[in-house]
Amino acid sequence: MSELREKIIETSLQLFSERGFHGVTVNDIVEHCKTSKGGFYHHFKSKDELLYVIHDTFISYVLNEANRAKKRYDRPIFQLHEMLKSLVRVYDLYNEHIVVFNQENKYLKQEYEVLIKRKRDDYKEILKEVIQEGQELNDIRKELPTTITSMSVLGMVNWTYQWYKKDGPKTIDQIASTYIDIIFKGLLTEEALEEYERSKLSKELVF
Amino acid sequence: MSELREKIIETSLQLFSERGFHGVTVNDIVEHCKTSKGGFYHHFKSKDELLYVIHDTFISYVLNEANRAKKRYDRPIFQLHEMLKSLVRVYDLYNEHIVVFNQENKYLKQEYEVLIKRKRDDYKEILKEVIQEGQELNDIRKELPTTITSMSVLGMVNWTYQWYKKDGPKTIDQIASTYIDIIFKGLLTEEALEEYERSKLSKELVF
DNA sequence: CAAAACAGACCAACTAGTCGGTCTATAATA
DNA sequence: TATTATAGACCGACTAGTTGGTCTGTTTTG
Numbered sequence: 001m002s003e004l005r006e007k008i009i010e011t012s013l014q015l016f017s018e019r020g021f022h023g024v025t026v027n028d029i030v031e032h033c034k035t036s037k038g039g040f041y042h043h044f045k046s047k048d049e050l051l052y053v054i055h056d057t058f059i060s061y062v063l064n065e066a067n068r069a070k071k072r073y074d075r076p077i078f079q080l081h082e083m084l085k086s087l088v089r090v091y092d093l094y095n096e097h098i099v100v101f102n103q104e105n106k107y108l109k110q111e112y113e114v115l116i117k118r119k120r121d122d123y124k125e126i127l128k129e130v131i132q133e134g135q136e137l138n139d140i141r142k143e144l145p146t147t148i149t150s151m152s153v154l155g156m157v158n159w160t161y162q163w164y165k166k167d168g169p170k171t172i173d174q175i176a177s178t179y180i181d182i183i184f185k186g187l188l189t190e191e192a193l194e195e196y197e198r199s200k201l202s203k204e205l206v207f
Numbered sequence: 208m209s210e211l212r213e214k215i216i217e218t219s220l221q222l223f224s225e226r227g228f229h230g231v232t233v234n235d236i237v238e239h240c241k242t243s244k245g246g247f248y249h250h251f252k253s254k255d256e257l258l259y260v261i262h263d264t265f266i267s268y269v270l271n272e273a274n275r276a277k278k279r280y281d282r283p284i285f286q287l288h289e290m291l292k293s294l295v296r297v298y299d300l301y302n303e304h305i306v307v308f309n310q311e312n313k314y315l316k317q318e319y320e321v322l323i324k325r326k327r328d329d330y331k332e333i334l335k336e337v338i339q340e341g342q343e344l345n346d347i348r349k350e351l352p353t354t355i356t357s358m359s360v361l362g363m364v365n366w367t368y369q370w371y372k373k374d375g376p377k378t379i380d381q382i383a384s385t386y387i388d389i390i391f392k393g394l395l396t397e398e399a400l401e402e403y404e405r406s407k408l409s410k411e412l413v414f
Numbered sequence: 415c416a417a418a419a420c421a422g423a424c425c426a427a428c429t430a431g432t433c434g435g436t437c438t439a440t441a442a443t444a
Numbered sequence: 445t446a447t448t449a450t451a452g453a454c455c456g457a458c459t460a461g462t463t464g465g466t467c468t469g470t471t472t473t474g
Contacts, residue, residue: 002453004453004454019313020313020314022229022314023313023314025428025429025430026429026430026431027429027430035454035455036454036455036456037430037431037432037454037455037456037457038432038433038453038454038455038456039453039454039455040454041430041431041432042452042453042454042455043453046430046431047429047430047431103310103313106226106227106230106310107227107229107230144385144388144389145377145381145385147377148377148381148382148385148386149385149389151366151367151369151370152363152366152385152386152389153363154366155362155363155364155365155366155367155369156359156360156362156363156366157362158362158366159358159359159361159362159363159365159366160358160362162358162362163358170352170354170355174352174355175355178351178352178355178356178359179355179359181351181393182351182356182359182390182393182394183389183393185392185393185394186388186389186390186392186393187389187392209419211419211420232462232463232464233463233464233465234463234464242420242421243420243421243422244420244421244422244423244464244465244466245419245420245421245422245466245467246419246420246421247420248464248465248466249418249419249420250419253464253465254463254464254465
């Protein structure tokens with residue numbers, strides 16, 4: 001990987017997350033990088049491609065994490081636990097990517113938008129499946145509508161991009177465990193919740 | 208209120224929510240309205256002011272609803288119940304406003320941004336207070352960190368703008384009651400939850 | 415008739431993207 | 445080894461097009 005290419009991504013990540021995609025010109029980026037238009041367009045076809053690269057980096061990462069979570073555990077609620085943990089922990093790795101991802105996705109050019117949408121939909125589908133399977137096992141309350149429930153969970157976690165700061169008063173793991181606490185108490189059946197509490201004590205699940 | 212002014216707002220609401228603020232030009236708006244630049248700038252100082260008006264309409268409405276909820280009930284968890292209900296029900300009234308509000312707030316010019324931020328912060332503060340008071344009364348679990356909890360709740364509800372469609376398979380009241388179900392089971396203490404269930408049966412709280 | 419409402423030609427500023435060219439490093443050649 | 449050839453990385457002045465906003469009228473209204 002080229003050094004300049006990485007520097008352009010880092011810089012635009014910071015600028016985009018502060019001022020938004022349309023609040024930053026290509027000139028702004030190259031000035032901050034101490035490079036030139038030529039340097040920029042040598043590495044990227046367009047400003048839109050740069051936006052796509054940022055989107056793809058993040059969504060590919062969490063999608064991969066979700067698939068690993070599904071493989072690592074066989075019980076849906078533990079898969080869910082792992083998915084939530086990784087989805088929140090990403091904030092310490094890709095905070096700015098996430099801000100841009102959630103803020104600017106409407107501005108992706110169609111050719112890129114379809115690629116991102118596919119992965120985004122894949123992620124949603126995995127989450128929905130996990131919840132549905134949890135319901136079939138009577139671990140998750142059957143009276144909850146599956147789709148709304150999965151969007152609730154996703155919303156709660158994804159909203160983090162609006163307020164999370166790395167140097168804030170709470171660590172990302174504290175935030176994650178609060179989310180998981182609320183979600184598991186909210187979704188699980190009494191029996192499953194008791195079992196989950198026991199497995200926490202026995203350190204079967206490490207945080 | 209001028210008729211053209213309303214038409215401009217309606218039109219831009221639709222266009223902004225589809226293509227984003229920067230994906231719509233003033234010319235696009237006036238063409239759709241069958242009016243002219245003169246017409247537009249007679250009613251708005253700038254495109255930015257129009258964006259502000261859209262933001263303010265929505266946030267002022269929900270802020271007002273929150274204050275009414277606080278007055279109507281004296282017990283925090285009932286205030287919370289009412290706040291959530293109104294915050295979700297707004298989707299059938301201001302769906303497009305909300306999409307724009309959540310998508311384009313970064314592009315508000317500073318003079319407008321401070322005004323919106325104040326109201327937004329007011330709303331968050333009310334929600335946080337309600338949850339804190341609920342904790343003091345032992346209605347809401349004391350082990351939950353107040354701030355993260357209130358942001359969780361807000362996130363879950365606010366994320367709705369990402370997927371809700373008026374003509375979708377679920378009514379807004381079904382969605383609201385699912386949210387409330389999950390949140391109340393997630394946040395309330397056992398005793399408070401039992402009481403809440405009883406008051407639902409006795410129709411003390413109507414949905 | 416005066417003031418408000420609207421029309422639309424026009425402008426100045428800005429922006430993404432281009433293109434001919436340079437510079438450096440490594441490989442091929444003699 | 446000395447020289448030439450080639451390729452990739454990068455430069456920056458320039459362009460073509462777009463956009464928000466203005467300004468001078470004209471029409472409508474009370």
